[in-house]
Amino acid sequence: MRTYLGLMFVGLLLLCAVCSFLSDVFLTWPNFLNILTASATIGLLAIGASFIIGSGGLDLSVGSLMALSSVVAIQFSTHSPFPFLQTLCLCLVVAAVAGGVNGFLIGRKIPAFIATLGMLSLARGLALIFSNGRPVYGLPDSILFLGQGRVIGIPVPVFIFLGIILFCHVLLRHTKFGRYSLMIGDNVNAARNAGIRIQRHLIWLYAFSGMLAAVAGLLFMGRVNAADPNAGMMYELTAITATIIGGTSLSGGKASVIGAVLGALIMSVLQNGLTLVNVPSYYQQVAVGIVLIVAVAFGQWRGGHAATN
Amino acid sequence: MLLRIEGLHKHYGGVHALDDVSLSVDTGTVIGLVGDNGAGKSTLMKCVTGAEKPDHGSIVFDGQPIGLTPFDSRQAGIEMIYQDLDLCLRQDVTANIFLGREDLVHLWGMQTPFMNHKAMNESGRALIQTLNADIDVSKEAGSLSGGQRQAVAIARALLHHPKLLVMDEPTAALGVREITKVLNLIRSLKDQGITVILISHRLSDIFEVADRIVMMRHGKIVDDNAVSETSLTKVTQRLMM
Numbered sequence: 001m002r003t004y005l006g007l008m009f010v011g012l013l014l015l016c017a018v019c020s021f022l023s024d025v026f027l028t029w030p031n032f033l034n035i036l037t038a039s040a041t042i043g044l045l046a047i048g049a050s051f052i053i054g055s056g057g058l059d060l061s062v063g064s065l066m067a068l069s070s071v072v073a074i075q076f077s078t079h080s081p082f083p084f085l086q087t088l089c090l091c092l093v094v095a096a097v098a099g100g101v102n103g104f105l106i107g108r109k110i111p112a113f114i115a116t117l118g119m120l121s122l123a124r125g126l127a128l129i130f131s132n133g134r135p136v137y138g139l140p141d142s143i144l145f146l147g148q149g150r151v152i153g154i155p156v157p158v159f160i161f162l163g164i165i166l167f168c169h170v171l172l173r174h175t176k177f178g179r180y181s182l183m184i185g186d187n188v189n190a191a192r193n194a195g196i197r198i199q200r201h202l203i204w205l206y207a208f209s210g211m212l213a214a215v216a217g218l219l220f221m222g223r224v225n226a227a228d229p230n231a232g233m234m235y236e237l238t239a240i241t242a243t244i245i246g247g248t249s250l251s252g253g254k255a256s257v258i259g260a261v262l263g264a265l266i267m268s269v270l271q272n273g274l275t276l277v278n279v280p281s282y283y284q285q286v287a288v289g290i291v292l293i294v295a296v297a298f299g300q301w302r303g304g305h306a307a308t309n
Numbered sequence: 310m311l312l313r314i315e316g317l318h319k320h321y322g323g324v325h326a327l328d329d330v331s332l333s334v335d336t337g338t339v340i341g342l343v344g345d346n347g348a349g350k351s352t353l354m355k356c357v358t359g360a361e362k363p364d365h366g367s368i369v370f371d372g373q374p375i376g377l378t379p380f381d382s383r384q385a386g387i388e389m390i391y392q393d394l395d396l397c398l399r400q401d402v403t404a405n406i407f408l409g410r411e412d413l414v415h416l417w418g419m420q421t422p423f424m425n426h427k428a429m430n431e432s433g434r435a436l437i438q439t440l441n442a443d444i445d446v447s448k449e450a451g452s453l454s455g456g457q458r459q460a461v462a463i464a465r466a467l468l469h470h471p472k473l474l475v476m477d478e479p480t481a482a483l484g485v486r487e488i489t490k491v492l493n494l495i496r497s498l499k500d501q502g503i504t505v506i507l508i509s510h511r512l513s514d515i516f517e518v519a520d521r522i523v524m525m526r527h528g529k530i531v532d533d534n535a536v537s538e539t540s541l542t543k544v545t546q547r548l549m550m
Contacts, residue, residue, distance in 0.1 A: 170423075174423045174424055174426075175422050175423060175424065176411050176413075176422070176424065177422075179400075179404060179411065179424065182397075182399075182400065183397050183400065183404070183408060186397035186398065186399045186400055187395065187396065187397045187398070189395060190395035190396060190397050190408065191397070191408070191409075192360075192379065193358075193360055193379050193389070193391065193395050194379070194383075194395070194408040194409030194410075195378070195379050195380035195383050195409045196408075196409055197380070249399070253397065253398075253399035253400070254399050
């Protein structure tokens with residue numbers, strides 16, 4: 001895994017070199033901060049996806065949960081005496097409950113693809129209902145600070161992203177929660193026979209993924225100054241791509257938070273570079289799709305190669 | 310008496326996998342459980358270890374009715390090594406040995422949520438050494454040979470000194486030298502007072518280490534004899550009937 005991550009890092013540097021060759025603006029400090037800020041949203045979703053895919057599952061609902069949690073939180077916190085605290089708590093609770101429902105259904109043998117696809121539609125629909133289909137403006141200053149504020153010249157989302165990277169890396173590598181997630185993805189029967197309560201773990205796991213989506217939603221709405229019911233559309237695809245680029249095995253049992261972050265950086269640099277050289281956004285979607293297919297094919301080849309060796 | 314099973318029934322759809330099974334097992338004995346494929350041996354043991362829930366009947370272990378989950382069984386002191394070994398092949402040996410029973414770091418007498426990798430690696434290495442196996446505990450389980458994987462599964466089962474160890478076909482995938490090692494290990498378990506239930510198609514293995522042979526057919530116990538009162542030929546003939 002370390003060798004693979006090293007290769008990914010070299011790939012990221014090469015991509016940066018190509019982008020800086022194509023655009024004079026790319027290799028500037030403001031653009032660097034811009035990439036990091038954009039990476040925070042996708043990166044948080046990718047970190048959640050690395051836990052989920054490492055457990056042999058899939059969560060297609062994270063983009064919709066971003067939108068639902070932010071819309072609900074803002075709608076019910078506007079006149080609160082503690083708007084920041086209430087928005088934060090509501091955001092996390094809404095996404096955690098929705099994620100927990102995903103985990104419950106998957107624990108009851110409903111395929112993850114179906115359960116989370118259902119939640120994708122359900123959560124998006126609820127976000128549109130709660131907001132009457134329009135973005136909600138008038139965010140508290142504290143939320144705007146989360147998305148747009150700067151500390152010693154560095155955007156606040158970058159600090160939050162770094163903190164969550166550290167937390168999740170420790171969670172995955174050094175706690176039972178992370179280990180059991182990978183064990184379930186590796187051999188669910190072994191995990192069950194070892195006394196791990198699979199259903200309960202899946203509920204917590206998907207709730208955790210939902211909470212990461214909620215934080216991504218908070219940063220996103222702070223950045224765009226609105227709780228948008230259409231926020232996070234197709235973000236799950238980019239997050240899954242970033243996770244797979246980062247070395248997480250689609251068949252479960254292997255995952256890396258650092259890998260997911262590298263994957264998110266690669267996706268952000270790619271999108272940033274394409275924007276700087278004036279590639280239309282429609283074509284950027286095509287590029288994401290191609291990268292996903294190439295990443296999966298490479299992952300399959302790598303898995304097969306390792307098994308052969 | 311360590312284990313008492315009474316009137317156990319288990320159905321899978323229309324199949325009567327266990328049909329009024331009763332069995333008593335004394336502490337420190339080795340029981341050989343034999344029978345054709347589908348006789349109900351594994352189902353019976355899965356009920357004991359909580360992996361399956363019986364439809365009727367009772368299981369009393371060490372004087373207490375046992376719970377219905379693998380967790381309850383393990384807490385009571387029952388360990389099972391399945392035929393497929395139940396290893397997580399993409400995880401390292403230590404992670405497999407400690408699966409479900411990870412050591413946590415303690416600070417100032419308080420338990421933290423962090424795993425104690427160093428202690429687990431050291432204990433895992435020591436356990437593997439007691440089995441005379443040459444295995445690097447940092448290796449992925451998927452990279453080990455069949456015999457090495459068996460050793461990892463046994464090490465995991467022995468981790469917390471079980472009172473009862475159920476072994477499902479432990480020698481099926483092993484070479485002659487490794488079979489001898491596993492049989493020696495079963496003898497040493499018996500010497501330590503650990504009760505072993507050995508499910509095996511290899512009657513010669515059972516005759517080498519078991520005190521009793523229990524034969525199952527169509528979900529029922531059809532024979533239960535001390536090894537000293539029967540012979541390999543008799544058991545083979547009964548199985549062929």
